[in-house]
Amino acid sequence: MQRADETLTAWLPELLYTEGRFERGLALVCDEAGRITHLTRDYQTLAARVIRLSDRALLPGLVNAHSHSFQRVIRGRTEHRVAARDSFWTWREQMYAAALRLTPEDLYDAARMAFLEMALTGITAVGEFHYLHHAPDGTPYDDPNLLAKEVVRAARDVGLRIALLRVAYARAGFEMQPNQQQARFIEHDAQRFSKQTDELRRALMCDTTNENTTGNAKASSDERADVLLKHVWVGVAPHSIRAVPLDYLREVCAYARAAALPVHMHIAEQPAEVAACQREHGRTPIALLANEDLLDARFTAVHAVHVKPDETCALAQACAHVCACPTTERNLGDGIVPVDLFFAAGVPVALGTDSHAQIDLLEDARELEYHLRLQKLERAVLAPQPNATSGEPHTDQLSALAARLFACATINGARSIGAPSGALAVGRAADFFTVDLNDPSIAGANETDLLPAIVFALARTGVREVAVGGRLVVQDGQHQAQTQIVERFARLQRTLWQ
């Protein structure tokens, strides 16, 4: 029971999405620490401030598990021909050229712009795969974590939760010469990487603790009590098999395992990477990681496009995640993630907006399914079989596929990056977004077809309120600092490109 001196807030939308279905008349009640304390129709018996959200459905905040926020500066600037045959690799040269131009303040401005747009689309937590460490010539800043802290500052100022996934990057690739364009990314050895990661964790955890002790956030005896309502935390990200020698990789993963940190790694985004791994290690990336016992429940294989059916078992057995980024993968010509194989094997799939060619995690969710439809000339590829006993509770037939895809955009992402959000359940963070039931993109939907309408058709105009830890960061489709963030970003783009 709540203590009388504790202030509760009850959010009362028309429909609320919990445990795989929409419920009518259910209130989400949270405490001052931003934790969900009740999901109840009897909210009037609580001494709660009631906020009515008429004509709204309320859903768990989206979790963006893979972001390179600075790449927002090249949106629209790489969609042209630069070579006889363009590919991921020619795009990468353009991306590097942008990465070399950014000052620490620029990075803040670019990241804040990306995070603002995320918030406006219902994203409440982001995994930032951060590889810009040094000055453009490779010299460390006085504070070697200056750039990481700028990105964290941007997320904090917008109001998103952030997992700063600190990247280990040692080399251009197997039997490749150093590439001067990668100088900002390099940390030559695992020892230095661990030291700097320790420093970052200390610096950020201090902030986080201060932030999270407001209100009464004492752990209850509830089984979800171990969900800390952290706003900022650190994970590690050995960039790729290509960029990290095996010894270094082993040490980074051991460091992460000892500290129970999430580990994210680009895996099999391009066929050339897989081929290089075969040449260097005699195995595919996933087979190598499995053989080295580096896969576990805290591991996320980002992209995992060029993966063979038998490789999915290794991921499944380790309880590892995959993070697909379809809007980027279609933009970069990476290929189609075999999500059908991952679902069949029981591998949870998270989603990321990655390069921010677009920021629309529901578009990413529907593309998981749509790209397979184009490949197989079938429909409902990722839907449960009609006669199979579904492991997902409370999803009826009409919304079963949408519920799977929505889980990719929410709870699977939260588990991948270690966020306390991703589902509306007692004990978890009160991170949510609302949609206007009268928005023309979803108008006319009822409880049973609303989720498919949202997953397959929601336009951004429909996203109205976004809250992180029970505090609104977006109201009526606008962010409080939107004008200033956009102005600063427009100034940055003028500086960079004119």
Next chain:
Amino acid sequence: MQRADETLTAWLPELLYTEGRFERGLALVCDEAGRITHLTRDYQTLAARVIRLSDRALLPGLVNAHSHSFQRVIRGRTEHRVAARDSFWTWREQMYAAALRLTPEDLYDAARMAFLEMALTGITAVGEFHYLHHAPDGTPYDDPNLLAKEVVRAARDVGLRIALLRVAYARAGFEMQPNQQQARFIEHDAQRFSKQTDELRRALMCDTTNENTTGNAKASSDERADVLLKHVWVGVAPHSIRAVPLDYLREVCAYARAAALPVHMHIAEQPAEVAACQREHGRTPIALLANEDLLDARFTAVHAVHVKPDETCALAQACAHVCACPTTERNLGDGIVPVDLFFAAGVPVALGTDSHAQIDLLEDARELEYHLRLQKLERAVLAPQPNATSGEPHTDQLSALAARLFACATINGARSIGAPSGALAVGRAADFFTVDLNDPSIAGANETDLLPAIVFALARTGVREVAVGGRLVVQDGQHQAQTQIVERFARLQRTLWQ
């Protein structure tokens, strides 16, 4: 020169898209008939009412060349498994079940909802491929064109231009039994089809003439004077090779050619259709049409997914159009339109939102390119070669691909359906939409990268004003009748599905 008694309006955005590039400080001036009279920086020398649109870019209205507006009622209701292997054909059963439920008034409500959403996304003209003719049991209504007129009324009430593409549909298919679910579509013979189409043309042209004689719409000596500012017109649409026997098809096409009407036809959407055509006629659909001399500049092949390279030549030689519908084609598992082949052969490609799984013609435009990237693992597939002399004037390298895709969403569609809009040029209709340059999805773009930002990333929040014939149908992102249209549609959905 303008006469003193003629009222002109000058729209002055920050940037205006004309002849393949954005111009700063250019005003679009139109007369009361809704025709563009000037594109000028010297708008102050005209006795024009000036409307300033600060922080806006102004672009030609999008043209949606293929719509089945009633299918809006099944959005979100077919994204689940209904068979062991779902496909276009299992979806079609669900679509038919919905088509059988609709009264004439329902059809109006559904169409108005679809057209409202189109307007809110910047679409100003639509080609409605209309095949619901009769009562559910196949009995003609007292007015055999009642349903067509309901759809036209919906477009008129929303404010869109509409080409009512009246469908000829005779049978379930080659050597197939009649299908009772198609009873509403059937017109058994070409004679009846022509008679009813004549009646519809007379009924609608009458309305149109009244509408278009407001203001001074007299033809000038300008070479574009033959662009009539029609709001409603009729085309014909032999549904598909499957649904129309060859003699009937010949007669419909002869009728259309005599009256200079656009002809639209579903072509090669599914492999099974192509195979059936081969069985019946010994040729592929396009080869058959070419052999029968039924292809010309007024012909549009809708979908054209399963087309071989050598078939593109027949389309190119006839100056025929293709209309791709990628958001529907990915939804239905139709496959990827080989737009690279069409571009290489010089076949103009238009775009349609078709089933309205989503209504977002810029998403359709980007998918033309993106689906090919996924197929080929390349980038910039549809971009002009860097050294080739581009046939498109004023497009610099950065926006050349986006300009091609944007042409698909505008001028190519206008030519396909015979709309007077599609480009901002003197003599054409003043149909346009504006985007907010501060919208987070495109913020920071300048003249050179704004078009790629819009084509590859614009969110619906960015669309602010939409005008048809110089009259605003959308202001500040809202349509005047939006609340009523949404309420009516929500009521319809409750009736249909609860």
